[in-house]
Amino acid sequence: MTAYHIFTPDDALRFADRHSELFGDHSKLSAVEFGDGNLNLVFRVSNDKGTSLIVKQALPYARCVGESWPLSTDRARIEAEVLQQHGRFCPQHTVEVLHFDPALSAILMEDLKQYQILRSELVKGKTFAHLASQMASYLAQTLFYSSDFVLSGPVKKAAVARFINPELCLITEDLFFTDPYCNHERNTIHTLILPRARQLWQDEELQAEVAALKADFLSKPQALLHGDVHSGSIFINADNCKVIDAEFGFYGPIGFDIGSLLGNLLLNYVACPGLFAPEQAEQQQAYLLAQIRELWQQFAAQFSQLMASETQDSALQNSRYQQHFLQQVLADSLGYAGCELIRRTVGLAHVADLEKITDASKRAEAELRAIELGRALIMQRAQLAQMDAVLSLVQQFAL
Numbered sequence: 001m002t003a004y005h006i007f008t009p010d011d012a013l014r015f016a017d018r019h020s021e022l023f024g025d026h027s028k029l030s031a032v033e034f035g036d037g038n039l040n041l042v043f044r045v046s047n048d049k050g051t052s053l054i055v056k057q058a059l060p061y062a063r064c065v066g067e068s069w070p071l072s073t074d075r076a077r078i079e080a081e082v083l084q085q086h087g088r089f090c091p092q093h094t095v096e097v098l099h100f101d102p103a104l105s106a107i108l109m110e111d112l113k114q115y116q117i118l119r120s121e122l123v124k125g126k127t128f129a130h131l132a133s134q135m136a137s138y139l140a141q142t143l144f145y146s147s148d149f150v151l152s153g154p155v156k157k158a159a160v161a162r163f164i165n166p167e168l169c170l171i172t173e174d175l176f177f178t179d180p181y182c183n184h185e186r187n188t189i190h191t192l193i194l195p196r197a198r199q200l201w202q203d204e205e206l207q208a209e210v211a212a213l214k215a216d217f218l219s220k221p222q223a224l225l226h227g228d229v230h231s232g233s234i235f236i237n238a239d240n241c242k243v244i245d246a247e248f249g250f251y252g253p254i255g256f257d258i259g260s261l262l263g264n265l266l267l268n269y270v271a272c273p274g275l276f277a278p279e280q281a282e283q284q285q286a287y288l289l290a291q292i293r294e295l296w297q298q299f300a301a302q303f304s305q306l307m308a309s310e311t312q313d314s315a316l317q318n319s320r321y322q323q324h325f326l327q328q329v330l331a332d333s334l335g336y337a338g339c340e341l342i343r344r345t346v347g348l349a350h351v352a353d354l355e356k357i358t359d360a361s362k363r364a365e366a367e368l369r370a371i372e373l374g375r376a377l378i379m380q381r382a383q384l385a386q387m388d389a390v391l392s393l394v395q396q397f398a399l
């Protein structure tokens with residue numbers, strides 16, 4: 001077994017060659033590191049016939065900060081195992097893991113070079129009609145088949161233990177639920193919205209609701225989450241979409257994954273007037289609203305159908321309980337979407353949807369819309385029992 005060392009492109013090349021038959025003999029291989037995420041190294045290894053694979057290696061620290069932020073390389077095991085598990089439940093929308101090496105914390109996976117990152121496409125004004133229906137399937141299948149509806153008590157508890165992910169969960173606990181609501185040194189806040197950010201630090205009513213969402217994140221192991229379903233973790237093309245980057249995976253509240261995706265679609269929604277001319281902004285916002293409606297409708301329909309037909313536990317087969325469960329998932333999802341809107345505006349990790357707005361005053365307007373919409377979703381999540389009410393609320397933040 002090779003001891004852990006940080007890969008050079010040549011190391012990644014040898015790793016890919018050793019663990020895949022795909023390149024064949026006498027291949028002329030080349031490798032390049034092209035990762036743009038916050039945490040890891042990502043290499044593309046290619047041969048001279050156009051075949052390529054991806055090698056992703058966890059560094060012993062967070063890439064975006066450096067060695068001053070040490071981080072366990074066990075996150076690569078979590079990522080590989082979540083992707084493998086989700087791949088069993090929903091292979092069509094999960095990137096395929098070909099090999100995982102625990103000592104090197106390195107994953108060999110399929111290259112999604114025929115796809116583009118969803119966030120970059122949305123920022124360019126591209127739309128995909130199948131996004132909501134495919135992501136609804138991904139979420140319904142991965143979340144249902146890892147939940148108590150299917151797994152027996154002992155099997156579920158063993159799964160929860162296997163996916164304990166303390167360090168990465170702590171990042172989310174801090175960045176989502178704590179930092180934005182105090183004057184934390186990790187926050188990045190553009191000057192024009194600093195007065196509004198300061199109000200968040202005094203907003204006890206909001207902080208109480210965020211505390212409840214955080215408490216659920218800490219203590220509600222409903223299903224094996226991806227843990228970071230933002231639009232930079234979704235690859236998409238004209239036919240399909242596939243999810244990558246599951247290192248934040250753990251057993252948590254189902255609404256967290258749905259809310260992360262909703263929050264990212266809404267970040268693009270509030271950014272539209274700053275990114276595009278008025279007519280295009282209006283069209284893209286209409287597209288996003290329709291996708292959000294469809295995402296929830298299709299998720300709810302599929303999850304309900306799975307609960308009705310595949311639930312193993314006889315007590316959980318109760319249909320009133322199942323309806324109540326789904327209603328709570330919607331409220332949770334809206335709350336977590338609100339947290340995503342706020343943390344991407346005043347926290348450490350910002351998003352291109354807002355950062356690509358070149359005019360500083362337009363960017364500030366979009367950021368303020370993100371904060372107000374986020375606050376409204378968090379505060380009103382229990383009353384917003386229907387998607388129509390949610391969409392009416394969102395439309396108030398179009399401009």
Ligand SMILES: Nc1ncnc2c1ncn2[C@@H]1O[C@H](COP(=O)(O)OP(=O)(O)O)[C@@H](O)[C@H]1O
Pocket residue numbers: 034035036037038039040041042054063095109110111112113117232233244245247
């Ligand atoms: N399977 C893949 N196929 C093609 N490109 C990939 C793949 N996985 C990652 N990438 C590229 O690497 C970038 C960073 O990957 P990501 O998993 O998000 O890393 P991090 O964990 O550091 O956030 C992605 O934005 C994408 O450009």
Ligand SMILES: CSC[C@H]1O[C@H](OP(=O)(O)O)[C@H](O)[C@@H]1O
Pocket residue numbers: 037038039062064171172175228230232233245348349
């Ligand atoms: C220091 S981690 C910040 C932020 O980055 C993660 O996303 P990604 O690795 O996909 O860039 C995650 O959203 C964390 O909250």
